[in-house]
Structures are given as C-alpha cells and as structure tokens.
Amino acid sequence: MKKPKYQLIIDFIKEKIAKGEWAIGSPIPSQRNLAKQFEVNRSTVITALEELMAEGLLEGKAGKETVVTNNTWTLMGAKYSTNWNENVTLGIHKPSVSMVQEINQAESDTNLIQLSKGELSPEMFPLEEMKFIVQKISNQLTSFGYEEPKGNLKLRQAISDYLKVRGIEASPSSILVVSGALQALHLISIGLLKRGSTVLLEMPSYLYSLTVFESAGMELQGLAMDKEGLIIDSIYLTKEKGKNILYTIPTFHNPTGALMQEKRREKLIAYCEREQLPVIEDDVYHDLWIDNPPPKPLKAMDLYGNVLYVGSLSKTLSPGLRIGWIVGSESVINRLADLKMQSDYGSSTLSQLVAAEWLSSNFYDSHLDKVREQLRVRRKVALDALDKYLSPYATWDIPKGGLFIWVKIKPEFKVKRLFEKAFSNNILLNPGSIYAEKTGQFIRISYGYASLDEIKVGIFKLSEIIKIK
Amino acid sequence: MKKPKYQLIIDFIKEKIAKGEWAIGSPIPSQRNLAKQFEVNRSTVITALEELMAEGLLEGKAGKETVVTNNTWTLMGAKYSTNWNENVTLGIHKPSVSMVQEINQAESDTNLIQLSKGELSPEMFPLEEMKFIVQKISNQLTSFGYEEPKGNLKLRQAISDYLKVRGIEASPSSILVVSGALQALHLISIGLLKRGSTVLLEMPSYLYSLTVFESAGMELQGLAMDKEGLIIDSIYLTKEKGKNILYTIPTFHNPTGALMQEKRREKLIAYCEREQLPVIEDDVYHDLWIDNPPPKPLKAMDLYGNVLYVGSLSKTLSPGLRIGWIVGSESVINRLADLKMQSDYGSSTLSQLVAAEWLSSNFYDSHLDKVREQLRVRRKVALDALDKYLSPYATWDIPKGGLFIWVKIKPEFKVKRLFEKAFSNNILLNPGSIYAEKTGQFIRISYGYASLDEIKVGIFKLSEIIKIK
Numbered sequence: 001m002k003k004p005k006y007q008l009i010i011d012f013i014k015e016k017i018a019k020g021e022w023a024i025g026s027p028i029p030s031q032r033n034l035a036k037q038f039e040v041n042r043s044t045v046i047t048a049l050e051e052l053m054a055e056g057l058l059e060g061k062a063g064k065e066t067v068v069t070n071n072t073w074t075l076m077g078a079k080y081s082t083n084w085n086e087n088v089t090l091g092i093h094k095p096s097v098s099m100v101q102e103i104n105q106a107e108s109d110t111n112l113i114q115l116s117k118g119e120l121s122p123e124m125f126p127l128e129e130m131k132f133i134v135q136k137i138s139n140q141l142t143s144f145g146y147e148e149p150k151g152n153l154k155l156r157q158a159i160s161d162y163l164k165v166r167g168i169e170a171s172p173s174s175i176l177v178v179s180g181a182l183q184a185l186h187l188i189s190i191g192l193l194k195r196g197s198t199v200l201l202e203m204p205s206y207l208y209s210l211t212v213f214e215s216a217g218m219e220l221q222g223l224a225m226d227k228e229g230l231i232i233d234s235i236y237l238t239k240e241k242g243k244n245i246l247y248t249i250p251t252f253h254n255p256t257g258a259l260m261q262e263k264r265r266e267k268l269i270a271y272c273e274r275e276q277l278p279v280i281e282d283d284v285y286h287d288l289w290i291d292n293p294p295p296k297p298l299k300a301m302d303l304y305g306n307v308l309y310v311g312s313l314s315k316t317l318s319p320g321l322r323i324g325w326i327v328g329s330e331s332v333i334n335r336l337a338d339l340k341m342q343s344d345y346g347s348s349t350l351s352q353l354v355a356a357e358w359l360s361s362n363f364y365d366s367h368l369d370k371v372r373e374q375l376r377v378r379r380k381v382a383l384d385a386l387d388k389y390l391s392p393y394a395t396w397d398i399p400k401g402g403l404f405i406w407v408k409i410k411p412e413f414k415v416k417r418l419f420e421k422a423f424s425n426n427i428l429l430n431p432g433s434i435y436a437e438k439t440g441q442f443i444r445i446s447y448g449y450a451s452l453d454e455i456k457v458g459i460f461k462l463s464e465i466i467k468i469k
Numbered sequence: 470m471k472k473p474k475y476q477l478i479i480d481f482i483k484e485k486i487a488k489g490e491w492a493i494g495s496p497i498p499s500q501r502n503l504a505k506q507f508e509v510n511r512s513t514v515i516t517a518l519e520e521l522m523a524e525g526l527l528e529g530k531a532g533k534e535t536v537v538t539n540n541t542w543t544l545m546g547a548k549y550s551t552n553w554n555e556n557v558t559l560g561i562h563k564p565s566v567s568m569v570q571e572i573n574q575a576e577s578d579t580n581l582i583q584l585s586k587g588e589l590s591p592e593m594f595p596l597e598e599m600k601f602i603v604q605k606i607s608n609q610l611t612s613f614g615y616e617e618p619k620g621n622l623k624l625r626q627a628i629s630d631y632l633k634v635r636g637i638e639a640s641p642s643s644i645l646v647v648s649g650a651l652q653a654l655h656l657i658s659i660g661l662l663k664r665g666s667t668v669l670l671e672m673p674s675y676l677y678s679l680t681v682f683e684s685a686g687m688e689l690q691g692l693a694m695d696k697e698g699l700i701i702d703s704i705y706l707t708k709e710k711g712k713n714i715l716y717t718i719p720t721f722h723n724p725t726g727a728l729m730q731e732k733r734r735e736k737l738i739a740y741c742e743r744e745q746l747p748v749i750e751d752d753v754y755h756d757l758w759i760d761n762p763p764p765k766p767l768k769a770m771d772l773y774g775n776v777l778y779v780g781s782l783s784k785t786l787s788p789g790l791r792i793g794w795i796v797g798s799e800s801v802i803n804r805l806a807d808l809k810m811q812s813d814y815g816s817s818t819l820s821q822l823v824a825a826e827w828l829s830s831n832f833y834d835s836h837l838d839k840v841r842e843q844l845r846v847r848r849k850v851a852l853d854a855l856d857k858y859l860s861p862y863a864t865w866d867i868p869k870g871g872l873f874i875w876v877k878i879k880p881e882f883k884v885k886r887l888f889e890k891a892f893s894n895n896i897l898l899n900p901g902s903i904y905a906e907k908t909g910q911f912i913r914i915s916y917g918y919a920s921l922d923e924i925k926v927g928i929f930k931l932s933e934i935i936k937i938k
Binding site: 011014015017023024055056101104108119122125127130131134135137138139141142143144145146147148178179180182183186210211212215276303304305314318319320321322323331338341342343344345346347348349350351354 | 480483484486492493524570573577588591594596599600603604606607608610611612613614615616617647648649651652655679680681684711745772773774783787788789790791792800807810811812813814815816817818819820823
C-alpha cells in the first residue's frame, strides 16, 4: 500500500526535525518549494503542514513563515519543565545565563586569548609525573567493580592525611569523594537543603553564575564584602532556624580574590555556632597561595560539625581527573554518599586511584611549589601590564593567591561594550555582571591560563579598546 | 573568663553529636552519670539538657531516656526535605527502600554468596588487557583539562563506530558521554521530563528499585509483560500528549531476562511514533547474549529521533570505569550535555580515554567472546542446580542472555522468609518484591557474579531452607 503524498511530506519534515537538521525556531521551506519538491499541489502541502501544526511541531501565522516549534522530546517539556530552568528566576539575582553560556562555549576556542578561564594553563600540567603515576597505577591494578559509596578507601585516607596539614582532623568515614566541587554543591543542594531555604553568600560570588542552588529551589541572599571577604555584620537571618545556610569562599575568593584573615574566621565560626547557621566552605583555591600560606580553613576551627568542607584537585592539578571531596560529620556524609550513589554510583576508579597516588606521594607538594612559582610570575606580568596600560581607566587590588584579579573599570567606560569589543578582538574575559548585578563595572581577569605573552597583549588590547571609547 | 559548667556540658554533648559519635536516635548518658563526669549537681545537668532540647538537638520525655534527635545539618532538613525522599511515595509502586538499601550494603560483604549482584564476577575482569590499555594511555597522555560538554571526541567517535554494528547510525554530536546508565536516567529525569509526567515501564522492572524518576516528581505506571517483554496492548496513555514517556529494557530485561523479538520491536516503534510517545531504551545488557545476538535495538528502527538510547560499559567491562552514553537527536543531547556540565562538569578524562581505547581496539570484542563463554557455563551451572534442587518448589524460564534467572517460588512458600533465612545463611538474593508489588513470589538469581561453586552451594542451600518450611 502506497502512502498518500501528504503523509510523505509529513514523514520528511518529521525526520528533518527529529534529526535536528531543522532546528527549533528555524523556518521551514516555503509551501511553493515543498510542492515543487514533492510534485504535488499546494493544497496537499497545506494538509501536511496543518497536521504538523496540530501536533505542535510547527507554527505558522498568516502571511509569515512557518517555523519549527518543537520535536517529540521538547514536547515532553524540555523547554519549560525542570527545576533547572524554572527556578533561575527565583532569588535576588538573575544570572545572565545566556552570557555565561556564551563564555563557556568560547572557552573551548583555542584562537582566543583566554583571560577568563579559572583553570591552570596546560604549561603547568605535570605531564611527566602524571604519566609516571598512571603507569604505576596500571602495574598495581586489580579487578575493579563499583567502589564503596563514600569512595575508594585509599583515596579517602590520602585526603584525610592531606587535610591534617591544614589543621582539619577528618577520618576517612567523614569524607565523601565526589566528581569535583560542583558535584559537591549539587549533592548538598538536592540532599540537605529544604526548598525555600536561603543561601547566604558573598556578593559578588562565582555561585551567581551557576544555577545549582536556584535549581534546587533555594534563594540566594547576597552579603556585603570588604577586602577580607564577607562582612559578618551584614548577615541577616530572615527565616526560621533550619532554613538559612551560609556558602562562603574565605580563601582567594572567586571572583574578587579576597582573603579572610584568621580573626574574622574565628568570629565567623563563633557567629555561625551561636546562630546554628550551617556553613558550606568552598576551599578549592587553598593551595594556590603565592605570598604566604593562608590561615587555617573554617573547618579547622569547627568543633560542632557545623561546617561542610568542599575541596578539589581541579584547580591545582587537573580538572580532567574529576576528583573532589566533601568533609562533614558522619551522618551528613552518609546521607550525601547515598545521594551520590543514586546519581552516578560513585566516581571513576581510575581517577580515584590516580588521585590517591598524587596525594600520598610527594609529587603533589613539589608540583604545587612549581605552580606557585609560576603563578607569582604570572601575577606579576598581569599586574605590570595593568599598571602600564589600564591604570588610567581602572583600579584593582593585588590578590595574595588564587587565579584572579578583580578589576574595577571607571564608571565612564561601559563594561558591556568592552566585553563585546574584546570578544570580537579574540579576547575573552568575564564581566562582573555574571557574579552580581551590582558589580557591572568590574571584570575578572585570570592570570592562570593564558600564556605570559597573551596576558600582556590581552591587557594591552583592552586598553586600546577602552581608549577609543 | 571561665565558661560556666553547664556550658561545658553543652559543648561536650554538641561535639559528640556533631562528630557523629552519638548518632541521631541514640540515648545520651543518664543525668546522674553526666553529673558525676562533670562534677556538678544534677540541676546543672538539667539546665544544659534543657537548652539542648530547646535547640532541637535532644528530646526527652518524663521518665524516659533523653535521645539525640538532630544535628545542625539535619535541622536543615536532611531528614525531611528533598525530592529524593518525599517523592518515593508517589506512583503506583512503593519500593521497599529499606530492603534495597539492606541489599546494597550487604553486596560489599565478601563473606556472602552473592546471588544478587547484577555485575560480572571479578574472574571475568580482563586484568591484563586493562593494564595494557592503561599503560598505553599513560604513554599517549597529553595535558588534560575539562572535556567538551558532550565528552571526549575520541570516545564519542568510538561509541559511534561501535553502535553501527547494532544498526544505530549516530554521529558523535548526537552522543553524550555519561558516568553510567544511572546518571543517564538521572539527567533525563531532571532535564527533559515535566513534573507530574508518567513513566510507563515494564512491571516488574529494575527501575522500581531505584528512586530516580519518582525523585524528579514522576509517577511510574506498570505495563503487563509476557516472555517477550512488555505487551503493547497494555499501554494506556492517561495524560495529555507530552506527559507520557516509555522506559523499556527490551533486551535481557532486568529482572525477568525477557527478550523482545524483532516483530514486536517494530510494532512498538510504530505505536510510539503514531502516539508521539517518546522512548527511553535501556540497552546495557545487549552484549551479554549467550545463544544468539539479540534483534536490533529500537533505536536502530527509529526514524524520528523518538528514542533516547542508553548504553554503558558497566555490565560488560567494568562498573569502575563509570562510562556510559546517551544517544538521541542533537537538540536533546545538547540540552542533556548542558545539564551534565551543571551536575559534574563531565566524566573523568582518564576513564574516557581508557574506554575509547577499549572500544576502538579489538580487545573489547575478544573480551566479550570470553564473557559469553563464561556466562554460558555459569547459566548452565545455575540451571542444573535449579533443576536438581529447586524444581519441586519453583519454576523459571531460561534466559537467552544477560545475568539473571527470574524464579517463581510456589505460593505455599514465603519468599520473605526465604530471603531472610538465606541471608542469615550468608546467601544474598533479590526478592521480587523490590521490582513490583505483584512479583512477591519471585526471586532474582544472578549467575554473573558468584563463583560456580557458590552458585551450586547457594541454590542447594535455598532448597534446604525452603524444605524446612
């Protein structure tokens, strides 16, 4: 039995849409062209299009083009559904998601000068040591299946030993291995926090550029900052106990580079204990100090298991390993481990073994020494270039560690224009607006990723762009 | 300034609770003992306890013990909040979560005869080949950072080539690398489906023992099965279009082992196209055929991008790699890739490189040949033991592949008792009740994990337990 002609047209269009060749939002060929292609009358084409419109796949208005509006999967709700998108409008800050996505995409463009990437340059990747360690692991390999819910014990032991140096006493049973700090936040957001909770956090903060907490139905409440990070007096608990939580990056804050000194850390911990305010301490930049080791983490001062401590190897060694950790009291870690199992049945055994070897050998320490040396040089190059080229147009503080300089552009220059012009000149930087509404006059410059030449040239070009106003 | 004594008691108790030494629900020492320990009057102890009760950390009733009820983190809502727990009561089937957890925990007990584990035995782990491949990878290593959102291109190309053999044409841009099939389902549930959607699926199904879809606010709707898997006529679309989705394991179904033949697959695909019912095809057992290769996947017959296809290396090579994939139309894969980045910034680079090497070398095929040989032997040993020892008490079908025999115990014997007695005799099996309410008279026996001797002894012991009624 031959199919009727209008059915052939329907099949043809459905296939184009389903295979993504005709993207959602794009116009389909004109009725005349379709009629020609299928050797039918225009009325047959119209019959087909009407059926597709009825199914919700196409939309057409009189006198306008007919466009693709859906495919079967998006009909299920991809465009509308899910916490992930719905909830980004909650909270006090609406992240400019599209700009963040644009930057994320551009970050894989190797033709750009990457002043944006919060990641160590490939130059600093310890390739020979990594080869050696992977080789060593391969020799010691035994058959491996699913790991324990909290992660490979050898790795947890290595993390426990490594954290002792920072003053954190944590037994392996109070450590959960995760696939990086973002997964840590994701698990905490879906596993520990009530919908409608308020996450108090520095303003600006890296976290505003993510949707992890908003996606889980929380609001973000910004806290005022000075050069030492969050100001304790600005904490204002609006809700009943058990519905507030503090997220903080006390060490080499992203994006400002702020470093909280010991005194304030002590006060903050005392405040949080008194108010029973639980804390998520994001400490992924700890090892990237340049001038002096930072004060001990909040977690090291935490007697009551009030702090959930998040760390990672992504900023210091390689994001490709996808290894991070959460440290907390055992009952909380048990719960998060259960959620981790429900999300992905644990992290890669190979990555865990390699990470354990890194942490328990002295490779890691000597790698960090080299990284710090390089970062010192890189920071100097960036600061010198800023002094030389941008000082008429901007101000900044000198970060004591981490990867970022937080540059305030003078109000007479438009940052949005600077970002766009820089982008069209192949320079990628992060505008302050993605970290808070109020910091629209800032840009975040990373000295961690681009080459020394690129840093110089990049900053020079920024000054050229600003000049022409 | 010295702290008042009651404050010392409060600090002491808070620390015990926070460190998890005094678990939630456990009684604290008596007032008399605390008074003795701190050398204070009982009234001082009572002052301290009253404050802790007011803070919600302890609960005490007149004449009863005082017990720990919370710590700061659980006060945040760990016990109550989160989709993950709330929603498991939705849907038609309430999984006996506690039993599943009990089984999961027991699965790491090496003293047990594991007739439960849906995983290949360590005997079948290709250790030498794995060592060789990891070594090879270590030699070829270059510096690695974050991977592309969809995963390492070399791996996606290898998956694309590998799927061609099954009749699936998928370009690398329509493939998303994930950390195993569970993560695939997790991403689909949070990223594509509307809350309140209905997931139609075989009854029984492995999925009832998870909470992945219920946690995202979906209902499960069971479909009748025969020896070929789901019966198309039993599909009943209760909701408007866009709120139903089909989840199916057409090949070596878990737990029943059912295999859908080609004719029914064609009918099913035609039905789903006609009804615009999107399909998640879980095909993780495809390569574990024993007698003959299974028919082509639904995805191979899918012209309209209606099928999201899920695969993994966990069942065939090693779960420790944490590598799986989703294949779908490009716009859907783009969306899921975005979510994957939001959850964990991608899977481990090392695991991806190792997986790519496995799939693109001929190691994988020759490994599978060996696995199939072993599974043939293992299935025979299990079936022989069943014939010899359990035929008076049970019936079963012969699976054509996969890892499981679905055994129906005659109604006069209680499966719950069998499970418990077996457990106390160091034999772990999965009772049918965790896969559906109606299948309480079944048990799932895996011939994939335990040794041949253990399989024999285990099944013999089951018969002994049943006999004594």
